[in-house]
Amino acid sequence: MSDRTNALSRRGYLRGLVAVGGAAALAACQDATGETDVPTGTPGERPARQHAWNDALDTDQDGNIRLSRHHVLVPLSLTGTPDKEAREQVESALQSLESAYAHDTGGLLFTVGYTPEYFRVIGEESPIPEPEPLTSMESPEFDEFDALVTLSSDNPDVVLEAEQALLGKRAKANGVEMEATLEGVFEQASPRRTGFVGAGLPAEYTDTDGVPDSVPEEAPFFMGFRSGFSASQASEDRVTIAEGPYAGGTTTHVESLELQLRTWFEQDSQYQRVAKMFSREHAESGMVGDVGEKLETSTGVAGEIAARTEQDAREHGIVGHAQKAARARDPDGTPPLLRRDFNTVDGDRPGVHFVAHQQRIEEFVRTRKAVAGEGFSGQGVGQRLNNGILQYIFVRRRGNFLVPPRKKRSLPGI
Numbered sequence: 001m002s003d004r005t006n007a008l009s010r011r012g013y014l015r016g017l018v019a020v021g022g023a024a025a026l027a028a029c030q031d032a033t034g035e036t037d038v039p040t041g042t043p044g045e046r047p048a049r050q051h052a053w054n055d056a057l058d059t060d061q062d063g064n065i066r067l068s069r070h071h072v073l074v075p076l077s078l079t080g081t082p083d084k085e086a087r088e089q090v091e092s093a094l095q096s097l098e099s100a101y102a103h104d105t106g107g108l109l110f111t112v113g114y115t116p117e118y119f120r121v122i123g124e125e126s127p128i129p130e131p132e133p134l135t136s137m138e139s140p141e142f143d144e145f146d147a148l149v150t151l152s153s154d155n156p157d158v159v160l161e162a163e164q165a166l167l168g169k170r171a172k173a174n175g176v177e178m179e180a181t182l183e184g185v186f187e188q189a190s191p192r193r194t195g196f197v198g199a200g201l202p203a204e205y206t207d208t209d210g211v212p213d214s215v216p217e218e219a220p221f222f223m224g225f226r227s228g229f230s231a232s233q234a235s236e237d238r239v240t241i242a243e244g245p246y247a248g249g250t251t252t253h254v255e256s257l258e259l260q261l262r263t264w265f266e267q268d269s270q271y272q273r274v275a276k277m278f279s280r281e282h283a284e285s286g287m288v289g290d291v292g293e294k295l296e297t298s299t300g301v302a303g304e305i306a307a308r309t310e311q312d313a314r315e316h317g318i319v320g321h322a323q324k325a326a327r328a329r330d331p332d333g334t335p336p337l338l339r340r341d342f343n344t345v346d347g348d349r350p351g352v353h354f355v356a357h358q359q360r361i362e363e364f365v366r367t368r369k370a371v372a373g374e375g376f377s378g379q380g381v382g383q384r385l386n387n388g389i390l391q392y393i394f395v396r397r398r399g400n401f402l403v404p405p406r407k408k409r410s411l412p413g414i
């Protein structure tokens, strides 16, 4: 094996362990990584907003914010009706994690969010709506457990260990004593979800069913293009709840999708892929590059290209995903969603866990409907065919969460 193949298979092995989870996977991961130097943290120094990750995240060569590499979404169910003591226990567990790991990509970035079901159990009116199907082409399952912890780090052993420590399966995290855990208040629910993001990582999965060899070597996402350009992301301020009991918090929508990559890479040309992902104009002008490297910090879809979507459908029979999505921006051109989506091979199939923050779930709904472009079908494009990337993405699950500000993150409403 060459050094490169060795390095690739080692990285693939570590991500495989994150997907499996549990004590044995953690032990194997720690064995494989050896002593990683993970920085510890100080709870009081964490930002007041749980979703304030941008200052801690790295940027790419153009200054676009880049997510950490490893992700775990941990679903939780309450074991009973919680009280104030339970709230203190949860807060102490979360502060222990913050002592164990720095607020940093080498340490741990995390949020805790609550479903409408949680608010029903504690007898409070839910500040967020129940999840529902958002297009006529889907019949998803819904996240009906009570809470979701999102864990993210560049170190695979950190997400695994933090999860085990929170669930009460380890006394220490990063060598730091857990003063409390979630045990007794919450138990693990399902589905546990995992994933990864970063240039070159998707191409390492060509031995997974449904991941063709033609996934570009340098692509950070399965569908081959860079995403999350700073001009098309909402700021953390824009997605922060402005008033009411959860001012300073945000909402999260998690949409889990399966991908049909074979047709995308093997039947379509690069011209078609660019036209379907961005717009016809992007394909004609060659402004994207192989994986979006020419775009720097903006796709340029907002404004004229977005305004021409319907005309492109009628006259050219093709519309782009980003072109459609940009129609949901605020009237002044501000994007309403902060997207923090990542690739997955959960279930041994390629997919995406599309995690988005917004001030109100309604803003996600508005954007998702723009992405569905249902009005265009019959006007030159099909319900899925040539209608952005709809022919290749299949919605399997949706969940809505309230992510309170840090000081109210532990069992809000109790």
Ligand code: HEM
Pocket: 221, 223, 225, 226, 227, 228, 229, 231, 232, 255, 257, 259, 277, 299, 301, 302, 321, 322, 325, 326, 327, 329, 335, 337, 352, 354, 364, 367, 368, 371, 393
């Ligand atoms: C597998 C699924 C998906 C892939 C591969 C994907 C990929 C992309 C890419 C490459 C861009 C252009 C780059 C950028 O602006 O950052 C983009 C933009 C965007 N996508 Fe997606 N996307 C997916 C699903 C979704 C879903 C489910 C939504 C839900 C609302 C969504 C909403 C958006 C928005 C809002 C933009 C920015 C539009 C603007 O410029 O205002 N995407 N996506």
